[in-house]
Every structure is written in C-alpha cells, then in structure tokens.
Amino acid sequence: MGSDAEARTMMLKVRHKSQIADGVFLFELAANEGGELPPFTPGSHITVTAPSGQKRRYSLCNDANERERYLIAVKQEASGRGGSLSFTKEVMEGDTIAVEPPANEFEMAKSEPTRLVFIAGGIGITPIRAMILHCLRHGKENFKLYYFTRTPEMMAFRDEFASSSFKGKVVLHHDNGDPDRAYDLWPVLEQQRGAHLYCCGPRGLMDAVRDVTGHWPDSAVHFEDFVGASAPHADDKPFEVRLAKSGRVYEVAAHVSILDTLRRHGHVLASSCESGTCGTCRCRFTDGEPDHRDLVLSDDEKRHDIMICVSRAKSSTLTLDI
Numbered sequence: 001m002g003s004d005a006e007a008r009t010m011m012l013k014v015r016h017k018s019q020i021a022d023g024v025f026l027f028e029l030a031a032n033e034g035g036e037l038p039p040f041t042p043g044s045h046i047t048v049t050a051p052s053g054q055k056r057r058y059s060l061c062n063d064a065n066e067r068e069r070y071l072i073a074v075k076q077e078a079s080g081r082g083g084s085l086s087f088t089k090e091v092m093e094g095d096t097i098a099v100e101p102p103a104n105e106f107e108m109a110k111s112e113p114t115r116l117v118f119i120a121g122g123i124g125i126t127p128i129r130a131m132i133l134h135c136l137r138h139g140k141e142n143f144k145l146y147y148f149t150r151t152p153e154m155m156a157f158r159d160e161f162a163s164s165s166f167k168g169k170v171v172l173h174h175d176n177g178d179p180d181r182a183y184d185l186w187p188v189l190e191q192q193r194g195a196h197l198y199c200c201g202p203r204g205l206m207d208a209v210r211d212v213t214g215h216w217p218d219s220a221v222h223f224e225d226f227v228g229a230s231a232p233h234a235d236d237k238p239f240e241v242r243l244a245k246s247g248r249v250y251e252v253a254a255h256v257s258i259l260d261t262l263r264r265h266g267h268v269l270a271s272s273c274e275s276g277t278c279g280t281c282r283c284r285f286t287d288g289e290p291d292h293r294d295l296v297l298s299d300d301e302k303r304h305d306i307m308i309c310v311s312r313a314k315s316s317t318l319t320l321d322i
C-alpha cells in the first residue's frame, strides 16, 4: 500500500444521495467547505472507502467541467463482496468519506474520429455519461449511445437519455433477462468507418462487443470493465495455493479468492479494487497454471504474474512467490 493516490486521499462530504433506478444510488461528493476538487477527464474513476473498510472504484458520471463536485452512481450488488452493499446502505447525506483523487484508465482518444459509438450495459453507463456530456459541451454531435439494461426500472438516467434532446442519438434496450432478446450489435459494428467505440458494462456484454469488433483496429476500441472480470464462474473449482517462501499450502474454496483465502490465514496483503482492474494485488507465481481474470496484465506479464484478487488456477496447485 502507501501509493501516491492513497497519500493524497481527501475527506469529502456526501452532499446528496438519491435512488435513481432499481438498486442504483447517486452520490454527490464535495469538499467540506466547498471549493474546487482535483480535476478529472471523462472516463475517470475515484476510489472510495466504504464503511466496511473495503475500497471500491466508481466512475465519475458528471461533466468534467464541473469543478466543485463528483457524482458517482453505485449499484447495490447484494451478491458482491460487500463493498457496494455497505456503501449504498450505510453512507448517508452529510457523512464524510475517504476518496482517492481521480484517475483515468478509460481515456477518450485525442484524435477526432468520424463518429463515436458508446455502448453501456447496466451501471456501465456512468463513465459513458461523462463522455457524452463532454461531447455535448464541445459541440460534438457525431455520437450514438446504445444503452442496455434488463428492465426499464434498472436503467439509471433513463429519463435523461429518453428525452427529446437525445432523439436519434440514443438506443435504449431491455432484454428482460432473455438472451434471445439481446440487441443485435452486428449491424452497428460491422463497419468501422473511422469510428471509435467506448464500451463499459458487464462481462457478457464486453465479450460480445469484443467478438464483433475483432476486425476493428485496436486503437479504435476502448473498454472499461466496470464490474471487473472478477465475476465468479458457476463452475469455479477449489484448488491449492502454495507459498514458496514458507512452504505453506492452503485450499482456495470454489467461491473464495486467493486474496481472501490468504487473509483468512493471517497474511497481510495489499489490495484496492478487488476486481482485477487496479494492479495492487499483483503477485509472482513460480509453478502451476493460472486462470487469469484480470484486466491489468499483458500477455507477457501473465507468464509470471497473477492478480490474486480475481484470478484462480487451472492446475490443482498454484505456487506463489510469497
């Protein structure tokens, strides 16, 4: 731990909290005495500490031109690791919370594409909204948003995007949980024609968009895995983790991470996002075959490193160099 961002942690006041969709809460954060906050660019996130002590990353969803507040929309994930549940239930208006300053791993390209395609699934709308507000403020009207949620009630900012000011620029779609009713993106993405694509949402949507943009240049496709690649798989199996330095061996249960397993056995290990996106929990492994689920490591790095907050093992034992 002890990162630069942590050293610059601010205590911000929750100026407003409201529910904006089923299970989705909007928080407005500001400096205690008002005044300007550290600036951010569209696509940025902040890291907050939930009352449970867990840190969570949330994208800023307001216009980056607003200098005195941060807006985050948080989805209550009852089945998650408890950070969002604690945050949405326990953080109230008037509370003060610890916030690490904005960082951006989902930057908009500096080039001027012929058109912009935004694809958002569920709470993945948050960084996309900041991008769209940025486009509107700069008079860039050459964008189209495809925004998907299971039901209309789960759609944050639905009234805004359904309003006449977005006519012709937004497609809102609900599949009611039926894969057969998923929106067909192929006609939208079949031809790149100088476009840039920004996509944020759950794993299934990201995978589908990756599949249909395989023929696009890498530089034109931008993903933010908001939920993290960490969602447990139904067929996750237990395996053993061996610590090379002490020789200790622990069983990692099917639905418990390596990180949590080691902590339960008294090991003190750094983490931040716990969703495979920040790089804090990186470890070297020396034996075994990992099942990489992070969004941080390059293919090269995956040959010797692993993110223990989300990744697992394909082999029966994985040896970590700790």
Ligand code: FES
Pocket: 270, 271, 272, 273, 274, 275, 276, 277, 278, 279, 280, 281, 282, 294, 296, 307, 308, 309, 310
């Ligand atoms: S804690 Fe962020 S990648 Fe593991």
